[in-house]
Amino acid sequence: MSTKFVNTLPELIQNQIISKDTALRIERYFESKEANTSNKLFVVFGVLGSLLIGSGIILLFAHNWDYLPKMIKTVLAFIPLVIGQLLVGFSIFKKKSQIWKEASGVFLFFGVGAAIALIGQIYNVPGSLKGYLLTWIALCLPLVYLLKSKVLAILHLVFATYYACLVGYFESAQIPWMYLVMLVGLLPFYYNVIKNEVASNGFSLLNWLFPLSLTITFGAFIEVSSSILYLIYILFFGLLYNIGQLPYLKILKLRQNGYLAMGSFGVVVTLLLASFYRYWSGDFNYEYYKVSSFYVPILLIILTVVILVYSYIKDSLKPFNLFRYVFVLYLIIFIVNSYYATVGLVLINFLILGLGIATVKVGVDKSHFGILNYGLLIITALISFRFFDTDMSFVIRGLLFITIGVGFFSTNYFMLKKQKSNHNKSLNN
Amino acid sequence: MKTIYLFILFVVLALIQLSVPATMVFNNQSVLNSGTAYKFKTRPIDPTDPFRGKYITLSFDMNKAKTTDTIWENNSDIYVYLKTDSLGYAAVKTVSPFKINTDDDFVIAQTYGYYQKSNIIKFMLPFKRFYMEESKAYPAEVAYRKASRQALVNNTYALVYVKNGYSVLEDVFINDVPIGTYVDLQKSPD
The missing domain is CATH 1.20.140 (Butyryl-CoA Dehydrogenase, subunit A; domain 3)
Structure with a gap:
């Protein structure tokens, strides 16, 4: 691309479009x-x-x-x-x-x-794979700091995640506390990268690997029944989303901000799963609840509130973004649900619809096709899922799908038109 | 100036990194050099470790003992004190949830089941992995099965050196032949 452009420079000079100095x-x-x-x-x-x-x-x-x-x-x-x-x-x-x-x-x-x-x-030293991995990465963690190496940080993260999976899922079902220690050991380095090396590729990779690693290992820290599982996961993804909205990360492009992308996607998927009737019928057996059913949600709520307060102080809460407050709304729905299951279910559906519409609006405002279609996909997913547990007639289902299809075309078409007219306007000016 | 600090810190780290495998060598070699050898009757099967290679998991005949203690928890340490039986194999002298004052050799195993009625505690000995050349681990398992069908009694044992509670698995034998050599002998047509 650049060589082609450089090759055209003599022509531009010849036609007096740019000066020799500019070409140089x-x-x-x-x-x-x-x-x-x-x-x-x-x-x-x-x-x-x-x-x-x-x-x-x-x-x-x-x-x-x-x-x-x-x-x-x-x-x-x-x-x-x-x-x-x-x-x-x-x-x-x-x-x-x-x-x-x-x-x-x-x-x-x-x-x-x-x-x-x-x-x-x-x-023939006895000892499982997990102990071996932990010794290995602990011995190499200081290297990340001594060499300021982002690649070593990534390796550390990958192997720590592997370790957490072995402890939490594969070799035993214990809580991998040492994984958290290894993660915290990396935080000062990560903070330094956020502050000083925003433009690097390693930074974008870390921004995806950190939330990915947390999402993979999160399940190892909780032991709860399925209804509260959704609550905990929505709190978790809500927290990721809010981290992605922190002043340092908010300014990044979406492809550099894994927290935002994974948080948003995670919230939507979990909400969609939680919107099925069968998950709310008779699953409230409090006897199953372990200690982690209480301290994990409380910890997640505290962390999210701290981030929101911090964002408020830094004046980065505006414009209003429904995704940031999903955790509160879902908490209310969760409480309502334990008394009136049907009301709670209706509210969840409205919440998903609200998120879909809000996303479409953001897409239109920013003239961003990706966000617009993501919003439309949320709405489509909601409606498709409702077909599984409602007794709507085929005619109504058919008409609804056609309506969504028309919606897809028309919104994209209008936005394309809007973009073109904006482009023309800026050219005329 | 800053570089030299960085370099010194790295030298410290490098020494720590070296010390871990070096300590492993030192500790294990010391048990092999001056520990007491015991033969534990065993049965091998072969799994894989992604970093350390193929190994055979040893399941020992000596995996339970009578006990007078009643408070046992699963997955906790158990001190297994050793003696040699009339055939020369290792046997349990006594077990205890904590260290007792005696000169007998002992190994620290993990408990996995306590039967209150019969006062039996089950345990897993620590040296249950024996690393083998990658093409030999599965044939070793097959060779064991074949050998055990031919004999009336289990004639496969692990040779373990024990010293101050530390144990190092030196080799596994079938009919008094090291298992690696045994597999080779089975392969050769003689």
């Missing part, structure tokens, strides 16, 4: 930009190389070369670790570029993992 500046601008991109590419290749070599070494060790004497295997175990340490030490001491730091850091990360794995294998 444009050329320099693209040159510097290209140097930057190739730099990023180097980081990606460097990290990918280390990642592959590191995991390759672990796999080679996992083969278990049983004809090698114990002594040689033990020495072998330390080699990748020591090489990784020398490389990292060199890049710190010689103040090497970030490429060096990221690549050597990733190699050392796997060096540590390989060493513990092989020693464990040689001596």
Whole structure:
């Protein structure tokens, strides 16, 4: 794209559209930009190389070369670790570029993992995968700070999530408290990235991986019956959404803000699931409730309220956004529901409809097709779901679907028209 | 100036990173060098660990004991004190929920079931993973089954060194042949 543009510069100068000076500046601008991109590419290749070599070494060790004497295997175990340490030490001491730091850091990360794995294998050290993973990532967490490495932060997050899944879901059904410790260990680094490196790709990735990791592992922290499960998940996704609306994150594009996207999507999906009648009929057996049924929702509500108050102080609550208050509305519905199940159910349906309409309005206001169609999808999903548990005649269902279809076309068409007229206006001005 | 601090911090971290596997080597080697060897009768099956490779899980014959204690919880530590039976295999001398004052060797196992009527406590010994070369783990399981069909008694055992409550699994034997070699012998046509 830029080369094509640079190639047209002589033509532009010839036709006196731009001056020679401007052409030179444009050329320099693209040159510097290209140097930057190739730099990023180097980081990606460097990290990918280390990642592959590191995991390759672990796999080679996992083969278990049983004809090698114990002594040689033990020495072998330390080699990748020591090489990784020398490389990292060199890049710190010689103040090497970030490429060096990221690549050597990733190699050392796997060096540590390989060493513990092989020693464990040689001596048949008892101990499950989860203990091994925890030792590994705890030993490598300081590297994230020493090297200021976003790739190591991402690796840390991925392995911590794996650990939490092993503890919470696969190997046992315990609460993975150490996962929270590992997560908190990463927060100062993350905060620093939010403050100083908003433009980096690593930042966008972390913005998706943090909420994703939390969403995956959240289930391991709760042990409740299904009706309160929806409440807890709506509180959880409401919290994610509100985090995404914090002043630092609000200014980001949607593709950089995983909190907002996952929070919003999570709220809608959970609400849709909770809008089925069968989930509200006779599921209120208070005997099933464990301690986590109380402290988890209370903690989530407190955190959300703190964020809302903070946003209010920072004056970032405006314009009004229904998604931010879904947790309160659902809480009210939840309480109403335990007394009048039908009323609560009707209210949930209205809440989803309200969210759909509000999203469509935001889409129209911002002239954003993605948001507009997301809003329309919410409404469509609501109506489609209601077909499963109501006895509407086929004619009415058919007509409703046609109406939504027409709605889709017309709103998109009108918005396209609006955008075109705005475009023309700005050109005329 | 800042770099040198960073570098010193890294050197400290590097030493900690080295110390973990080094301590593992030191502790385990010390048990192997100066611990007492016990033979635990066992049965192997083969699963996989994504980082440490193929291993066989050992299910030991010695997995329960009579007890006079009554307050047992599942998944808690149990001190299993050892003796050698008339055939030379490890056997339980006594069990206790806490350390007792005796010179007998012991291993720390995990409880998983207490039967009040019969006063039996069931436990899992800690050294239940034996890592093997990846092509040998499953054949080892098959070899064990074959060997146990041919013999009247279970002739597969794990050789474990025990010292001050620490235990290191050295090898697994079928008919007194190391299981890795046993698998090789089964493969070769002689």
